[in-house]
Amino acid sequence: AQSVAQPEDQVNVAEGNPLTVKCTYSVSGNPYLFWYVQYPNRGLQFLLKYITGDNLVKGSYGFEAEFNKSQTSFHLKKPSALVSDSALYFCAVRAYNTDKLIFGTGTRLQVFP
Amino acid sequence: DAMVIQNPRYQVTQFGKPVTLSCSQTLNHNVMYWYQQKSSQAPKLLFHYYDKDFNNEADTPDNFQSRRPNTSFCFLDIRSPGLGDAAMYLCATSRDNQRDWDEQFFGPGTRLTVL
Numbered sequence: 001a002q003s004v005a006q007p008e009d010q011v012n013v014a015e016g017n018p019l020t021v022k023c024t025y026s027v028s029g030n031p032y033l034f035w036y037v038q039y040p041n042r043g044l045q046f047l048l049k050y051i052t053g054d055n056l057v058k059g060s061y062g063f064e065a066e067f068n069k070s071q072t073s074f075h076l077k078k079p080s081a082l083v084s085d086s087a088l089y090f091c092a093v094r095a096y097n098t099d100k101l102i103f104g105t106g107t108r109l110q111v112f113p
Numbered sequence: 114d115a116m117v118i119q120n121p122r123y124q125v126t127q128f129g130k131p132v133t134l135s136c137s138q139t140l141n142h143n144v145m146y147w148y149q150q151k152s153s154q155a156p157k158l159l160f161h162y163y164d165k166d167f168n169n170e171a172d173t174p175d176n177f178q179s180r181r182p183n184t185s186f187c188f189l190d191i192r193s194p195g196l197g198d199a200a201m202y203l204c205a206t207s208r209d210n211q212r213d214w215d216e217q218f219f220g221p222g223t224r225l226t227v228l
Contacts, residue, residue, distance in 0.1 A: 041201075042221055043117075043203050043219035044205075044219040044220075046218065049214065090156075099163065106154070106156055
């Protein structure tokens, strides 16, 4: 079965510090992995995706994610957190041979001034 | 700017009173999706269209229906809303489902309240 796990319900970090939001996956075939961010009362915004190639993917708003095949992980990172990064973050994988995204349960990021 | 638009942003209906939520897109994408999201949980796919082909999720209640009259518009009809249907409803599009790596573009959502 294909799945995505986000082991942390909430991540707290001080502004200016690096942040990591964790994601692990289980898929058949090549994984197509995505990160989305959701601000309160808004839809999901695409941040970045991994298709193939370089394991470090750079995305919007200074975010990046590292694909690690051996650990089946796709952690979201940012070198210096901003208070405005506080939001709900979803990792997702495209299910093999379907149209569907499988979402993780989400991680709430709280950045404190 | 090309985008996904949902109207209304907030909808209040009464228990059992039919309601329709609207989604339009200027991206000219082939695929349109409807998701239900409850209180910061992961979005739950209800159904999607690839062009005019309708694909219903097995666990989507019959109370939920959808229409896609043309490429740009897609509607979610809730025939008899129950209290448990109160949620955020998200519309999304993607260019072509034959390209597994295409991201989905989401609208801002419609928050449905059932009284």
